[in-house]
Amino acid sequence: MLEHVQIIKENNHPKFAVIDFEEYKHIKELLSDENKLEDYLDFLHIKKVKGKAKKKYSIDEVKNQIL
Numbered sequence: 001m002l003e004h005v006q007i008i009k010e011n012n013h014p015k016f017a018v019i020d021f022e023e024y025k026h027i028k029e030l031l032s033d034e035n036k037l038e039d040y041l042d043f044l045h046i047k048k049v050k051g052k053a054k055k056k057y058s059i060d061e062v063k064n065q066i067l
Helices: 021-032 034-052 059-066
Strands: 005-010 013-019
Touching: 013 021, 021 034
Parallel strands: none
Antiparallel strands: 005 013
């Protein structure tokens, strides 16, 4: 999300951000729906946690730890 943003500056300071209209509609829908926003925040958290994980576990290793 927001990969293609044009920044418009005034006096060498960012003043406006211009985004694709379809992306704007998607963001507006996301922010106006509490469940979708919660899901998106969960997705971002999982992505962040996965990036920090040093070791990946197989499904069998996870099952052994649980049982």
